[in-house]
Amino acid sequence: MSKQALIAGGGIGGMAAALACRRAGWEVRLFERAAVFSEVGAGVQLGPNVTRLLHDWGLQAALAQAAAFPKRLQVCDAGTGRELGALRLGQHMIDRYGAPYATVHRADLHGVLYAAVRGEADVALNLNQSLAHFTQTADTVCVRAAPSPAALDAAPPDIEGDVLIGADGLWSPVRQWLLGDGLPRVSGHLAYRALVRQDSLPAALRSQQVTVWLSPRLHVVQYPVRGGDWLNIVAIAQTRLPGPVQNLTPDRLDHWDHSGNAAELQALLSNACAALQGVVRAVPQWRLWLLCDRPPMRGPHQHARGRVALLGDAAHPMRPYLAQGAGMAIEDAAELGRALRLATDPTIGVPAALGHYALNRWQRNARVQARAERNGRIFHATGPLRWARNTAMGVLGERLLDMPWLYGAR
Numbered sequence: 001m002s003k004q005a006l007i008a009g010g011g012i013g014g015m016a017a018a019l020a021c022r023r024a025g026w027e028v029r030l031f032e033r034a035a036v037f038s039e040v041g042a043g044v045q046l047g048p049n050v051t052r053l054l055h056d057w058g059l060q061a062a063l064a065q066a067a068a069f070p071k072r073l074q075v076c077d078a079g080t081g082r083e084l085g086a087l088r089l090g091q092h093m094i095d096r097y098g099a100p101y102a103t104v105h106r107a108d109l110h111g112v113l114y115a116a117v118r119g120e121a122d123v124a125l126n127l128n129q130s131l132a133h134f135t136q137t138a139d140t141v142c143v144r145a146a147p148s149p150a151a152l153d154a155a156p157p158d159i160e161g162d163v164l165i166g167a168d169g170l171w172s173p174v175r176q177w178l179l180g181d182g183l184p185r186v187s188g189h190l191a192y193r194a195l196v197r198q199d200s201l202p203a204a205l206r207s208q209q210v211t212v213w214l215s216p217r218l219h220v221v222q223y224p225v226r227g228g229d230w231l232n233i234v235a236i237a238q239t240r241l242p243g244p245v246q247n248l249t250p251d252r253l254d255h256w257d258h259s260g261n262a263a264e265l266q267a268l269l270s271n272a273c274a275a276l277q278g279v280v281r282a283v284p285q286w287r288l289w290l291l292c293d294r295p296p297m298r299g300p301h302q303h304a305r306g307r308v309a310l311l312g313d314a315a316h317p318m319r320p321y322l323a324q325g326a327g328m329a330i331e332d333a334a335e336l337g338r339a340l341r342l343a344t345d346p347t348i349g350v351p352a353a354l355g356h357y358a359l360n361r362w363q364r365n366a367r368v369q370a371r372a373e374r375n376g377r378i379f380h381a382t383g384p385l386r387w388a389r390n391t392a393m394g395v396l397g398e399r400l401l402d403m404p405w406l407y408g409a410r
Contacts, residue, residue, distance in 0.1 A: 002027050002122070003344065006143055006161035008131050009168035010037050012106065013312030013329035015113035017167050018123060019057060020337030025344050027122040029161065031145070033130040037114055042193045042287075043225045043232030044106055045210070045323035048097035048407045053334045054112075055099060062112045067104035068224040070209045073401065075393060078215035081273035085393035087401035089210070097407045103210065103223040103232070105195070109326065133177055134164055134308065138351075141307040162343075163350050164308045165336065167329070170292060172314035178305055184292040184317055189376070191289040191320070192235040192265050198228065201282050205275075207231060213276050214389075216382040218268055220276060233283060236291070236320065237268055238380055262286055293317045296369040300358035303365075309336060309354045316365040321375035324368050324406070335360050368406070 005021040007014050010032030018028045046054075046067070054063050071090035076083050089101040117123055130146040141164045145157050166174025170184055198206045210223040218237040225232045262283065269280055294317050297303070303315050312329030336357050343353035381389050393400055 003162040003340075003350075004029060004160075005163050005165060005340065006141065006159060007031065007165045007167055008143075008172075008174050009166070009314070010034070010125065010127075011167065011169060011312075012110050012113060012326050013169075013314075013333065014165075014167035015110060015117055016330045016333035017165050017311055017336060018117045018125075019113060019120070020333040021165075021340055022117070022120040022123055023057065024337040024341040026162075026340055028117075028120075029124045029126065029159065030117075031126045031129040031131055031143075033128070035128055037110070037125070037127070042106065042195050042234065043103055043223060044109060044326045045223065046102040046104060046109075046327060047324070047403075048093050048099035048101060050327040050330050051102050052097070052099035052409070053330055056334075057116065059112055059116060062115065063102065063104070063109075066108040066112055066226070067102040068208070068226070068228045069100050069102055070223060073101075073210040073212070075212045075214060075401070076276075077390065078213040078218075078220065078269070078272045078276055081275050084214070084390050085397045085401055087398050093407070098409065103225055105225045105230070105232070106326070108226065131173065134174070136164070136307045162307065163340065163354065165311055166308065166314045167311045168314055170313045170317045172310065174308065175310055175314050178308050178310065179302065181302075184294050187291045187293055187319060188238055189291040189319065190237050190239060191291055192237070192286045193289060194233045194283040194286050195225070196231050196233065196283055198224070198231050201231065202278070205279050205282055212379075213272070214379055214381075215269070215272065216386065217380045219379040220269075220280075222279060233279060234320075235265055235269075235280070237265075239268065261288075291319060293319050293369070296366040296373075297362045298366070300355065300362045303358035303362050304354040306351050307354065309357060311336060316369055318365075318369040319372045319376050321379055322368055322372040322406075324372070328365055328368055331364070332361055 004027045007017050007028060007030040010030055014030060018030050021028050069090065073087040073089055074083050075085045093101045132144045132146040134141055134143045140160050140162065143159045143164060145159060166172050168174055207222060208224050208228050213220040220235045222231055222233045265286065266280060269277060297316050303310055311332040316328065318325055339353040339357035342348050343350045378389055
């Protein structure tokens with residue numbers, strides 16, 4: 001008999017998990033609390049460690065249509081505009097790691113995965129469906145669906161499966177039911193995000209490469225998406241948090257997104273070089289996100305227990321200073337698929353297979369979380385640390401920016 005995977009969450013992680021589970025021979029039932037399948041946010045960077053997996057899933061052509069493939073990454077001093085270091089991307093990444101470095105709009109990446117899942121048999125995608133709780137035994141996991149607003153008097157149905165995958169994001173209810181370890185922490189970092197059509201910018205501001213501008217307590221990243229037709233711009237600042245953040249509920253924080261004050265961002269960059277100020281002033285509208293995360297993972301128990309596994313931000317939300325949040329969710333999904341393929345062998349139980357998944361993932365995710373935190377301190381450095389960073393980047397250049405431990409095959 002085929003086994004059934006229940007998945008909470010229909011974002012990038014949930015769709016990747018659905019595809020991996022189906023390719024492993026499992027039936028899939030996915031539950032998304034929103035009314036439509038979509039992704040908020042702007043762009044994401046995908047290193048060759050991630051694009052390699054997407055290619056393995058047969059998504060190379062779809063990704064090529066949706067993404068941009070910059071040939072170069074440069075790091076610049078935001079004040080002077082001077083280039084501090086650079087990393088070759090493009091063909092160099094393909095030659096070195098067997099897959100390209102891509103930049104893509106979150107919604108487009110989600111669309112690629114969603115189309116692939118829709119093309120699979122034995123997948124049920126359920127919208128407007130929240131989960132209320134789960135119970136598990138040695139033989140099964142049972143999920144209770146939350147009552148529908150249209151039928152409040154009806155008893156919510158119980159849904160049985162062989163495994164439950166919590167891919168339900170930063171404020172994951174599945175995590176709370178499984179681990180009960182409290183809410184994510186507010187990082188004190190704000191992200192101003194924008195997308196601009198390249199043809200609406202002056203020619204001097206258009207770009208087909210990744211540029212990182214470093215400034216004390218702030219940095220800006222820009223790169224092309226949507227085949228290079230759009231420019232994604234993100235400014236992340238350690239600054240005063242607007243409003244009483246401590247009073248926001250998890251649900252409100254998850255969607256805490258409002259129009260950013262361009263004047264505030266321009267004031268933060270008042271000492272920036274003319275090129276960077278030109279990019280910021282060319283943006284007609286900013287969106288503002290409050291960044292939250294958790295400390296690095298401490299053990300495999302934070303990835304899986306019994307018949308329940310956590311994936312992506314539900315397991316290891318991280319700061320964006322290594323550009324690997326979406327990437328680690330996709331890596332999780334690929335490893336989960338390999339583990340669940342083992343579980344189709346009747347001599348290997350589902351808990352043992354999920355234990356294998358957890359052991360293979362938690363240390364890598366913890367390392368990426370810790371490295372992202374460390375990068376944030378380096379990006380936003382002041383005083384002697386800033387001088388040491390600039391000097392090291394000038395001396396080591398590409399050797400400092402390349403990351404074989406991250407991009408290489410695993």
